Amino acid sequence: MTLTSRLSERLAAHGLQANKGLGQHFLLDLNVTRKIARLSRAGPEDHVIEVGPGPGGLTQALLETGARVTAVERDPRFLPLLEELGAAFPGRLSVILADALKVDETTLAGPEGARIVSNLPYNVGTPLLVKWLTGPFRPGSMTLMFQKEVAGRIVAEPGGEDYGRLAVLAAAVTERRLVLEAPARAFTPPPRVDSAVVHLTPHANPVSGPRLDALQAVTAAAFGQRRKMLRAGLKALGGETLCRAAGVDPSIRPETLDLAGFLRLADALLTKA
DSSP states (O other): OOTTSOHHHHHHHTTOOOOGGGTOOEEOOHHHHHHHHHHHTOOTTOEEEEEOOTTSHHHHHHHHTTOEEEEEESOGGGHHHHHHHHHHSTTSEEEEESOTTTSOHHHHHOTTOOEEEEEOOTTTHHHHHHHHHHSSOOOSOEEEEEEHHHHHHHHOOTTSTTOSHHHHHHHHHEEEEEEEEEOGGGEESOOSSOEEEEEEEEOSSOOOHHHHHHHHHHHHHHHHTTTSOHHHHTGGGTHHHHHHHHTOOTTSOGGGOOHHHHHHHHHHHHHHO
């Protein structure tokens, strides 16, 4: 089998099927994967980290941009297919067999840094995003496919049902845009829900350090009891006293408070400490 063969044919030749336990749904249409690669703005000068490449549909599209790709794959069944890709693009694909939740992206990226572009496995998409938003690694950008519902929570604004901790953390660190929707039929096997791609670009001065830690604490507490007033949800952190110190109405519910309000709560928590 060569890269001139359809990816579905190459999968069949290797006897490979999706592992539902790992949240695998293959994106085999190169028209879609090439569009994601374009939306990521990856090019010949870029290093891209891709999580969960599977059979390599998106990997191939990224390599076609001229980028250098480090692919983190947990399932060893796909190594032969990825080795075929590496042979077709000599010196530009490195494959790491590992659990992406445990890898050190800073080491993988090297001193020049890296973008992240991935069709994320559904069962680990949110934990991975939180890791990249709050951990030591600062990607140049992130272009990530999620379940459509999760993508909506990332780009949500205050006042809506989708607005929550994920939206606040993402807004504190990045500029967020939903850039592409993909119906379930675009995948093999088709999932039960549609998907969407979010592009995140880091702010010039993102919230970081102890302030980001405090923001995580107040959002976890507040949205852990999102149907309650802030003074109840934040009781363990100071409740009404903390709200008053931050100039935030303690009687409102967390889904109505904007990023600036949550940052004031984080700052008040730091002052209290």
